[in-house]
Amino acid sequence: MxxxxxxxxxxxxxxxxxxxxxxxxxxxxxxxxxxxxxxxxxxxxxxxxxxxxxxxxxxxxxxxxxxxxxxxxxxxxxxxxxxxxxxxxxxxxxxxxxxxxxxxxxxxxxxxxxxxxxxxxxxxxxxxxxxxxxxxxxxxxxxxxxxxxxxxxxxxxxxxxxxxxxxxLQDDNPDYGVISQRQTQCLYWASRGKTDWEIGAILALSPRTVHHHIEAAKKRLGVIKRQEAVMKAGELGLLVKVG
Structure with missing residues (x-):
């Protein structure tokens, strides 16, 4: 016992x-x-x-x-x-x-x-x-x-x-803006053709965490595919290198 x-x-x-x-x-x-x-x-x-x-x-x-x-x-x-x-x-x-x-x-x-x-x-x-x-x-x-x-x-x-x-995951639910800073970072590097593993190496995150942020960004942007998220973020002027 x-x-x-x-x-x-x-x-x-x-x-x-x-x-x-x-x-x-x-x-x-x-x-x-x-x-x-x-x-x-x-x-x-x-x-x-x-x-x-x-x-x-x-x-x-x-x-x-x-x-x-x-x-x-x-x-x-x-x-x-x-x-x-x-x-x-x-x-x-x-x-x-x-x-x-x-x-x-x-x-x-x-x-x-x-x-x-x-x-x-x-x-x-x-x-x-x-x-x-x-x-x-x-x-x-x-x-x-x-x-x-x-x-x-x-x-x-x-x-x-x-x-x-x-x-x-602390930046995953921002109080303002369309997507969080971390989500913006991940989409920025995704737009440069980087894989989750490569983005993780750049941002000091695990590939799984990168995937999570991109999935969260897709939901916030109302799209289904990663490339659609990149395109919509670009149209909204969000694809800037942050940090």
Missing amino acids: LNTAEQEAWSFLSKAPHYAAPDEVEAHFGRAIAAFGYDRFCATLINAEQLGREPPTLARRDFDAWDARYWGERHVVHDPCIKLLRKSGRSFAWTDAKPLGDNRARAMWGEASEFGMNDGYVVRVFGPAGHEVLIRMATEATTTDPTARAVLESLATVFGTIMLKHWE
Whole structure:
């Protein structure tokens, strides 16, 4: 029989793909990891060559103050977690990284404790088109329960994958205009004879996401075929290179 934490985890894993809004996904993810003692989290979009820069945030709960300190003090320069991230794509706890640090890193851990963050768990999620989502979870506990690691990794992987999907589709329902900026971009490159794969490479999207945007544009333009969408967008003066 599942205990309370396991029930929360199973509930999130089974229902997460069906949540309609990012806020709903965040709320249920937060409840799931809280059952394992993790009360805060942050999901950021990164690339391997940009680990030293503050990345765009996909979701965040109670990480604002620490991140302001972390980047303000340039802790990224001596953070041993960066070493593990560069070395491998495997998930790890802060306690795994601490032995790799120097005196400056130990001072950083001390500051994190002042924020109520004594240990954390880091999961790297690899998405399409070279996207990577970094999920950081923190707890007041001094160590991460070894038996919880696999579950935390599963929860974070599903969470990161879904948040990345929402990020890719964020321009799909514009408040103004005939078609969204992302749809315009896709049709522009389609008018240049580019395939979904080629458009995805140009715009850093998965081919499946490109196809979704073009299908959405077809519906908004009231046409059936891709070429018809390109022609109508051209007639409306929408085929301009955006971004």
